Amino acid sequence: MEPVSSSSNPIIIYCFGWTYLSAFVFDSRSDMISLYNSLRLQGKVELTSKIETDFPYNNGNGRLSPGELVGVSLNLYNNSNATMAGIQVLGNDWDHVQDASSEPCNNLGDNFPLLNEGGHDSTSEAYPYSIGQCNYITRDNGDTTGDEIAPICFIQKSESSSTKWVLQEKFREHIGLSKSECLSSSSNTKDCFIRIMKGADHAFYSKIDPKKTWAQTFSGETGAPIFSSGNIILMELSPWIPPGTTFLCRFRARFTNCDNCWHDEDTTNDDYLDYEYSGGKPFKIIHFKFSVID
Numbered sequence: 001m002e003p004v005s006s007s008s009n010p011i012i013i014y015c016f017g018w019t020y021l022s023a024f025v026f027d028s029r030s031d032m033i034s035l036y037n038s039l040r041l042q043g044k045v046e047l048t049s050k051i052e053t054d055f056p057y058n059n060g061n062g063r064l065s066p067g068e069l070v071g072v073s074l075n076l077y078n079n080s081n082a083t084m085a086g087i088q089v090l091g092n093d094w095d096h097v098q099d100a101s102s103e104p105c106n107n108l109g110d111n112f113p114l115l116n117e118g119g120h121d122s123t124s125e126a127y128p129y130s131i132g133q134c135n136y137i138t139r140d141n142g143d144t145t146g147d148e149i150a151p152i153c154f155i156q157k158s159e160s161s162s163t164k165w166v167l168q169e170k171f172r173e174h175i176g177l178s179k180s181e182c183l184s185s186s187s188n189t190k191d192c193f194i195r196i197m198k199g200a201d202h203a204f205y206s207k208i209d210p211k212k213t214w215a216q217t218f219s220g221e222t223g224a225p226i227f228s229s230g231n232i233i234l235m236e237l238s239p240w241i242p243p244g245t246t247f248l249c250r251f252r253a254r255f256t257n258c259d260n261c262w263h264d265e266d267t268t269n270d271d272y273l274d275y276e277y278s279g280g281k282p283f284k285i286i287h288f289k290f291s292v293i294d
Contacts (some may be wrong), residue, residue: 029058048185065292074233078208085257098132153172168194172189245291252284255284
């Protein structure tokens, strides 16, 4: 596929794990048609029926707007004195929600969300931990009832005296949207408003130089790197998102020359077990916060 043109003004977002990052946002209609068709013909992706394949809502303003298919490339910053190599960013569903109460788990190292912001109080959980609790990692990547994995994006919900981060299904109930209007229709309302497109839910970056962003590491004559399907994550945005809605998406990242991305320092450097990669511990959790306005 042809390289995707970058937005001229990347939006700045806050990052836990790395000092800060920016994100390049792609919503040009022609770029998204080209990118989607290239991936579709390779059998890698499938668009939900709520987003039209000619992407009439894509307005090319470099922002996330209702009804769009949007490409996002997180511009990670390397705050260390060593080169980071083989960086992988994941946007797939993972085990970060307390299933019994449907509250986000706040015991995963990123302090999100606070208890008064809707986080689950995992201190009430007693060892040995049970299926569905925040201190228990799914053993089969969410295939057990009551132990499901969850999409990465939460929605900020305003209440009488506070704001809380809630699951998309909770926000759907709050505004009274019919299940049939969700992106995956009534069969799956977990990603009702924002869906990370399966098959385009991860990005790879070969390296990031010390004290530089990825874009600075590979900046060309125009001051921006070359973008392709390998370093862009695709997000479907529902046409029914109320203007002004704020989202926070909890990406995970790791890199190959990182010892504690693969070995558990607390257990004499044993390798992480396969099932543990369904959780948050081996990864750095990256927060992508944005508002959908226009």
